[in-house]
Amino acid sequence: MTWTELPLVDGISNFCLVGGMVFWFWGTTQLLTRRSVLFKLHGLSVSDTLGSLAIVFGLLLKIPNEWPLLILAMICLAVWNTMLGYVLAYCSTSGDQP
Amino acid sequence: MNELNWANDLPIYVITALLPLSAAMVIFQSNPYHALVIRGILGALAAAVYAVLGAADVSLTEALMGTLLAITLYAIAVRSSLVLQLGYLEDPTIVTPPHLLHLDPETRAPDLTQESANAELDSTVVECLANTFKPFYLRIELVPYPSLTALQRALGDREVHAIYAPKFSLSSSPEDSTSPQPHSGKPQLITRVQRLYEIMREKPLSDLAAITYQSAHQSANLLTNLSTDSSANVTLTQERKSS
Amino acid sequence: MTNAILITAILALLIPIYKACTEEDIWQKMLALSSVSSKVSIAILLVSVQRDDWSIGVVAVIVLSVGNAGLMLLANVLKRMGEA
Numbered sequence: 001m002t003w004t005e006l007p008l009v010d011g012i013s014n015f016c017l018v019g020g021m022v023f024w025f026w027g028t029t030q031l032l033t034r035r036s037v038l039f040k041l042h043g044l045s046v047s048d049t050l051g052s053l054a055i056v057f058g059l060l061l062k063i064p065n066e067w068p069l070l071i072l073a074m075i076c077l078a079v080w081n082t083m084l085g086y087v088l089a090y091c092s093t094s095g096d097q098p
Numbered sequence: 099m100n101e102l103n104w105a106n107d108l109p110i111y112v113i114t115a116l117l118p119l120s121a122a123m124v125i126f127q128s129n130p131y132h133a134l135v136i137r138g139i140l141g142a143l144a145a146a147v148y149a150v151l152g153a154a155d156v157s158l159t160e161a162l163m164g165t166l167l168a169i170t171l172y173a174i175a176v177r178s179s180l181v182l183q184l185g186y187l188e189d190p191t192i193v194t195p196p197h198l199l200h201l202d203p204e205t206r207a208p209d210l211t212q213e214s215a216n217a218e219l220d221s222t223v224v225e226c227l228a229n230t231f232k233p234f235y236l237r238i239e240l241v242p243y244p245s246l247t248a249l250q251r252a253l254g255d256r257e258v259h260a261i262y263a264p265k266f267s268l269s270s271s272p273e274d275s276t277s278p279q280p281h282s283g284k285p286q287l288i289t290r291v292q293r294l295y296e297i298m299r300e301k302p303l304s305d306l307a308a309i310t311y312q313s314a315h316q317s318a319n320l321l322t323n324l325s326t327d328s329s330a331n332v333t334l335t336q337e338r339k340s341s
Numbered sequence: 342m343t344n345a346i347l348i349t350a351i352l353a354l355l356i357p358i359y360k361a362c363t364e365e366d367i368w369q370k371m372l373a374l375s376s377v378s379s380k381v382s383i384a385i386l387l388v389s390v391q392r393d394d395w396s397i398g399v400v401a402v403i404v405l406s407v408g409n410a411g412l413m414l415l416a417n418v419l420k421r422m423g424e425a
Contacts, residue, residue: 028353087416092420108348132370146385154400174418
């Protein structure tokens with residue numbers, strides 16, 4: 001019996017997966033409201049990044065033999081999604097609609 | 099066993115069903131920029147379908163070429179092709195060449211004042227043009243020219259799609275004097291593209307300026323009439339022969 | 342468990358797709374596109390972990406970073422469009 005089959009680790013992993021899903025739905029439903037772009041961008045980038053990180057972390061606990069890939073995915077998410085949020089905010093405020 | 103397989107394969111079916119859905123969304127977008135954004139969604143979903151069906155290499159190619167490269171290239175292509183280039187006079191005070199003034203000696207003084215007023219490309223005309231072409235997703239790009247002759251030559255050489263010129267320049271030419279001119283005081287918008295002429299003839303823009311259609315060949319003719327300089331005439335006819 | 346999460350992820354994917362279809366403002370569309378892009382790559386990652394397939398996982402990570410980079414490029418081009 002390896003450590004990934006312990007009930008505690010399995011519970012944490014499931015919790016992370018479900019929590020990430022909840023984060024996703026919370027951020028995506030903000031897209032349906034009639035708020036400004038920047039407000040939606042804030043909610044969406046936070047929920048997408050955190051939710052995806054939680055999901056990938058849950059997968060990492062479940063199946064640890066793909067750890068290099070999953071950690072790479074986590075780093076990519078954390079860096080590039082944040083960067084994309086800044087770039088989108090910068091572009092959407094200074095430019096007009098074509 | 100069979101039911102278990104069906105439950106396992108359900109995500110594959112759903113993702114595959116999303117692909118034609120997003121493709122239909124691309125087709126029904128009329129704004130090219132919006133279509134580009136939807137094309138990004140289509141590319142992401144296509145990469146997902148290929149990956150889920152087990153073709154990692156196809157999926158990678160779709161993500162790199164089909165989505166990243168195609169969207170960037172199309173964005174640049176749409177940006178550079180959907181544009182109306184409008185030539186105008188940089189300095190409206192030098193708009194009247196001296197040899198043209200002699201053609202119309204009586205109305206010379208009032209014409210001069212009126213002309214320097216309305217030859218200037220003001221923001222209302224540009225705004226009206228932009229509004230007229232907004233449903234067609236055309237941008238307006240302003241190209242300044244130093245003199246009337248250069249403006250006419252630019253239209254004749256197909257450098258610009260339309261020019262914004264004072265009224266004076268055309269009515270004084272012998273060709274146009276035969277035809278009646280209803281919009282006497284207005285500046286002129288001359289285009290060499292038939293479709294642009296049909297669009298610009300609509301109401302709000304035609305109140306601000308007289309819209310004229312003129313093929314590139316015609317405007318080259320006009321230019322030879324306009325310029326009294328014989329050397330310019332020679333070079334122009336040579337150009338026309340060579341083209 | 343992974344299958345249920347995958348189905349939920351696809352359901353979450355439907356919301357920004359619908360929003361991108363109906364929205365008229367270009368930046369709201371871009372927002373929906375960024376959401377779709379990251380969700381799709383996480384869904385591919387889920388599939389790769391489910392099947393224990395390395396090559397699909399590599400594709401997922403590349404789609405994740407390339408999708409973000411492409412969005413940044415597109416956003417800058419669109420911004421220039423608004424200025425001109």
